[in-house]
Amino acid sequence: MSTLDPSSERAAIARPPTSREQVLDLSFRWATRVLAGLSALLVVFIVLLIAKQALPAIEKFGPQFITGTKWDAGKNQFGILPEIFGTVVSSLLGVVLATVFGVAVAVFLTEEFIPRWLETILKNVITLLAAIPSVVYGLWGIFVVIPAIRPACNWLHEHFGWFPLFSTPLVSVGMMPAAFVLAIMILPTITAISRDAIAAVDPLLREAAFGMGATRWETILGVTIPTSKRGIYGSIVLGLGRAFGETMALAMLVGSVNVISPSLFSPANTLAALLANRFPEAASRIDLGALMYTALVLLLLTLIANVLGEFICTRMSPDAVTANLRTTRKEVNP
Amino acid sequence: VTTHAPPSSMFSSAPATGDVDLGQLDRSLRRPRTLINYGLSILCGILAILAAVPLLSVLIMLIVRGGARLSVALFTQLPPAAGMVGGGIGNAIVGTVLVVFIGALITIPLGVLGGVYLAEINPEGRGASVVRFCAKLLTGLPSILAGVFAYTTVVLATGRFSPLAGGIALAVLMLPTIMLTTEEAIRAVGDEMREAAIGMGATQAEVVWHILIPRALPAILTGILLAIARGAGETAPLLFTLTFSDFWLRGHFMEPTASLAVLIYNFSKSPFANQKEIAWAASLVLVLLVLVLNLGAQALSQRARRMVGART
Numbered sequence: 001m002s003t004l005d006p007s008s009e010r011a012a013i014a015r016p017p018t019s020r021e022q023v024l025d026l027s028f029r030w031a032t033r034v035l036a037g038l039s040a041l042l043v044v045f046i047v048l049l050i051a052k053q054a055l056p057a058i059e060k061f062g063p064q065f066i067t068g069t070k071w072d073a074g075k076n077q078f079g080i081l082p083e084i085f086g087t088v089v090s091s092l093l094g095v096v097l098a099t100v101f102g103v104a105v106a107v108f109l110t111e112e113f114i115p116r117w118l119e120t121i122l123k124n125v126i127t128l129l130a131a132i133p134s135v136v137y138g139l140w141g142i143f144v145v146i147p148a149i150r151p152a153c154n155w156l157h158e159h160f161g162w163f164p165l166f167s168t169p170l171v172s173v174g175m176m177p178a179a180f181v182l183a184i185m186i187l188p189t190i191t192a193i194s195r196d197a198i199a200a201v202d203p204l205l206r207e208a209a210f211g212m213g214a215t216r217w218e219t220i221l222g223v224t225i226p227t228s229k230r231g232i233y234g235s236i237v238l239g240l241g242r243a244f245g246e247t248m249a250l251a252m253l254v255g256s257v258n259v260i261s262p263s264l265f266s267p268a269n270t271l272a273a274l275l276a277n278r279f280p281e282a283a284s285r286i287d288l289g290a291l292m293y294t295a296l297v298l299l300l301l302t303l304i305a306n307v308l309g310e311f312i313c314t315r316m317s318p319d320a321v322t323a324n325l326r327t328t329r330k331e332v333n334p
Numbered sequence: 335v336t337t338h339a340p341p342s343s344m345f346s347s348a349p350a351t352g353d354v355d356l357g358q359l360d361r362s363l364r365r366p367r368t369l370i371n372y373g374l375s376i377l378c379g380i381l382a383i384l385a386a387v388p389l390l391s392v393l394i395m396l397i398v399r400g401g402a403r404l405s406v407a408l409f410t411q412l413p414p415a416a417g418m419v420g421g422g423i424g425n426a427i428v429g430t431v432l433v434v435f436i437g438a439l440i441t442i443p444l445g446v447l448g449g450v451y452l453a454e455i456n457p458e459g460r461g462a463s464v465v466r467f468c469a470k471l472l473t474g475l476p477s478i479l480a481g482v483f484a485y486t487t488v489v490l491a492t493g494r495f496s497p498l499a500g501g502i503a504l505a506v507l508m509l510p511t512i513m514l515t516t517e518e519a520i521r522a523v524g525d526e527m528r529e530a531a532i533g534m535g536a537t538q539a540e541v542v543w544h545i546l547i548p549r550a551l552p553a554i555l556t557g558i559l560l561a562i563a564r565g566a567g568e569t570a571p572l573l574f575t576l577t578f579s580d581f582w583l584r585g586h587f588m589e590p591t592a593s594l595a596v597l598i599y600n601f602s603k604s605p606f607a608n609q610k611e612i613a614w615a616a617s618l619v620l621v622l623l624v625l626v627l628n629l630g631a632q633a634l635s636q637r638a639r640r641m642v643g644a645r646t
Contacts, residue, residue, distance in 0.1 A: 014535050016535050021537050022537060025537035028539035032448065033461075035444050036448040036461070036462070039468065042506065042509070043475075046475070049483060050482060101384065101385045102385075105382045105385050122382060122386065128389055129385075131625065133568070133569065133595060134569065135569040135595050136392065136598065136617045136621055138599070139613060140392050143395065144392075144395055187385060215368065238474065245478065246476070248569045251599075275482070275570075276478060279482070279574040280574045282574075291482075295482045298478075298479065302474060302476055302479075306474035310467070310470050310471075
């Protein structure tokens with residue numbers, strides 16, 4: 001209302017917030033705080049909810065649920081040892097395969113082996129691998145992977161059948177095709193995280209190794225990978241967490257048979273596949289309770305893997321090495 | 335001083351001088367370390383190429399087996415019953431779009447505002463690091479457990495399978511992607527703009543709404559598109575929240591509904607050739623949908639990089 005000085009015109013643009021704006025600001029900040037808090041609470045809520053639903057079954061079956069080997073809803077007999085075995089074995093097989101390929105691709109992408117444009121293509125291929133829905137991988141596994149690997153698997157069974165790993169033939173579905181498809185699905189996770197870890201290695205370390213006359217692979221195996229090994233370990237553990245929880249490809253490929261067999265070609269079952277197969281037809285309350293118990297075991301398994309993976313990734317990144325190097329450099333060259 | 339690899343190379347130009355063997359500096363294929371070097375490079379290349387084979391195989395199969403059934407009828411007709419010929423996936427496409435839409439509607443406000451909190455309102459606080467950690471854990475949550483969550487909260491409460499239950503399951507799975515990409519997007523906006531706005535007397539809310547979100551929008555949309563792409567392909571949580579239906583949606587949203595993902599799963603186990611073909615065609619449609627979303631996300635993220643780049 002007053003025109004005291006020439007700066008008043010500018011003051012109309014730059015002015016302190018009105019009380020209405022301050023109220024809006026405060027409520028906006030609280031809104032973001034509440035929503036962020038809700039998202040964090042969601043994790044806790046999911047854990048508590050599943051635990052609560054599983055409680056009756058936990059009281060009824062106790063730890064025998066974990067060690068039991070039979071799942072017979074008719075007789076109210078529930079045990080998930082074969083599923084735990086199948087989950088761990090298929091995930092470990094998948095992770096071993098995915099690590100070999102994933103770390104190779106990560107090295108290939110970061111160490112300037114190939115021209116930039118080829119690097120971009122390979123990177124996009126890996127991203128697209130992650131984008132394809134797992135149910136499509138399951139379909140592909142049934143119609144492509146199983147027919148493709150069956151002759152080799154059965155040849156191994158015929159000639160080395162005495163060896164426990166090959167003691168059964170691959171009829172159709174089984175552990176091997178499931179682990180194979182699982183490996184493809186976690187390859188992008190392992191590649192992406194270990195690539196970041198390798199790329200974060202200080203170029204100075206690499207140059208120093210080259211300067212001392214090391215060949216490219218002596219540098220990679222002796223300097224780059226040891227420096228970034230924590231990120232790589234982290235990626236493997238996170239990949240394992242992903243593999244534990246992967247459902248569709250396994251529900252379609254692993255066979256859903258409750259057996260514990262050392263053979264790679266035998267059908268098996270996993271926790272997630274059991275849930276996918278039994279949940280839609282859960283009839284009774286006790287049935288549902290047993291499934292909730294299974295869900296809780298799966299949840300704990302993946303939570304442990306994920307917390308461990310995140311912990312390894314954040315606590316033990318190559319930053320520590322780099323920071324160390326930087327201080328050394330400063331001491332030498334102030 | 336190395337003990338192996340005697341300086342026997344024919345190409346070594348200089349003889350040994352003193353204790354330093356200059357021949358060691360020559361690069362010769364005869365030396366084990368050079369050979370190992372090449373061998374490992376080739377091995378690594380082969381592994382990298384092999385890693386790309388599955389994607390090619392999947393794409394070829396989708397085009398060959400799924401493309402065979404691509405027609406108008408595929409999009410307008412209902413899924414064929416056992417033993418029948420023809421049919422399509424019309425209701426499944428509608429169902430997938432609906433359930434992903436519901437999921438996105440729930441999760442976008444939560445994810446974007448949560449991301450704003452992490453990046454801007456309280457970036458260094460203890461609360462933020464807890465939220466960030468929880469979001470990362472949520473990234474690793476098995477999708478089937480999101481289904482169990484939606485089943486107990488919605489299906490048991492309402493007594494029926496519905497797109498709402500499916501949407502809530504997908505919302506849980508989409509949330510961390512949106513939240514973490516929003517955080518990164520907002521952090522990438524330069525401090526100059528922030529400081530200029532605050533200097534003009536803008537409140538933090540105004541800075542966020544008028545400066546940060548518009549500036550970071552392409553990058554935020556990238557995250558949203560990626561999350562939607564992930565949601566569209568999810569199957570496991572839909573098996574017992576959405577289940578399946580052989581009919582068109584009847585207008586009210588509280589009934590079992592078809593979706594592409596569950597259709598593929600159901601028909602993959604079918605003994606009938608026609609249903610298997612439909613499964614492949616549905617996979618092709620689903621993968622095309624997901625790829626388009628991914629390409630859109632990539633185009634947007636390039637734009638976002640240009641916008642951030644323009645600032646410096």
